[in-house]
Amino acid sequence: MFLRQLTYLIALDQYRHFSRAAEHCGVSQPALSAAIRQLEHELGVTIVRRNRRMFGLTPEGERVLAWARQTVADLDSLRQEAAFAQDVAGGSISLGVMPPAIQVVPLLLESLRAAIPALHVEVTVFASGDILRDLREHRVQLGLMYLDQVPVDGAFETREMYAEQHVLAAAGGMTLPGRGVCGWAEAASVPLCLLSRSMRSRQIVDACFREAGVSPSVMLETNALELLHSEVLSGRLATILPVAALPAELPDGGPLQVRRLEPSPAPGVGLVRVKQTVATALMVRAWEIVSGLSLTEAYRV
Secondary structure, eight states: OOHHHHHHHHHHHHHSSHHHHHHHHTSOHHHHHHHHHHHHHHHTSOOEEESSSEEEEOHHHHHHHHHHHHHHHHHHHHHHHHHHHHOTTEEEEEEEEOGGGGGGHHHHHHHHHHHSTEEEEEEEEOOHHHHHHHHHTTSOSEEEEEGGGSOSSSSEEEEEEEEOOEEEEEOTTSOOSSSSEEOHHHHTTSEEEEEOTTSHHHHHHHHHHHHHTOOOEEEEEESOHHHHHHHHHHTSOEEEEEGGGSOSSOOTTOSOEEEEESSOOOOEEEEEEEOOSSOOHHHHHHHHHHHTOOOTGGGOO
16 A cells, blocks of 8 residues: 555545546556555455446445544654754644634744744635644644534533634724613614624524524624624624624724623634644644743733
C-alpha cells in the first residue's frame, strides 16, 4: 500500500469524479483508477461503487477513507514537525470559525504571529457542526465555536475564550427601547435583521423570544454577517448579535446604539481540537498561545 493510493482515494471522495480527481492529483484517469483497484485488491474489499461514473463509496470504502485521512494527516504532521524543529518561526495551521466569531480571528492571528512570525494560517468559516466534522476528518486543526455544541465523548479538547453576550444594536438614527438595557418583549417591536435560523446564535435569540412569549419583527434573515452589518449601518434595521459580532467600523451617523438584553444566556465560545496522543511542536505552541487569551471583558457591554 502506497501513500499515493490513499491520496487518490481522498481526492476521489472530494471530487466524486475520476477525471476531476485525477486532474487534481496530476495523473491520468487510468493511473488513478488502477491505483484504487490495487488498493482494493490489497485490502480485499470493494471501496468504490462503479458504473458509467462514480456513485460513491461502499460502507467498507467509507471506513478506509477515514483511515486514509488519518494517515495522510499524521504524515503531514510528521513533515511539519521535522520542518518546525529546524525553523521555529514558521509552519501552517488550518482554522475553522463559526460566523459570529469571525471578528475574533484577527486577535488570534496577532497573538500567534507575535510568537511564530512566519506562520501560515488558513481560515474557513463554517457552522459549528461542520467544524466538528472537519476536525474529526483532519481537514482543520483548530475550531472556534460554541463549546456547548462539542460532544462530551472525550474526542475533543476545549478552551473557553469568552462568554457570549447578545445585544440589541442599531445606528444612531433609529429609536430603540430602554436606556442601556431592554427586555426581549421590547426588542420584538423593533424591525430586525437576524442571522439565519440554522445558526446556533439565531437559535439562542429565538429561544429568548419564545421564553418572553413574543414574536419578533424580522425583516431580513441571512447567514452573511456582512449583510447584517450593512443593513444596521445604513440605519434601515436593527439587529441582535453577540458583542463579538457587532460591526467593527462605526457608521457615519456616530457610534452604534447598544442595549443589553436581559435576561440573556451566556454560552461559552472557545477553541476546540481533536485529542491526540502525540501533537506536533507547532500545535503545542499554538495551543499554548491561544489558550492564554481571555476575551470575556472585551466582548461585554
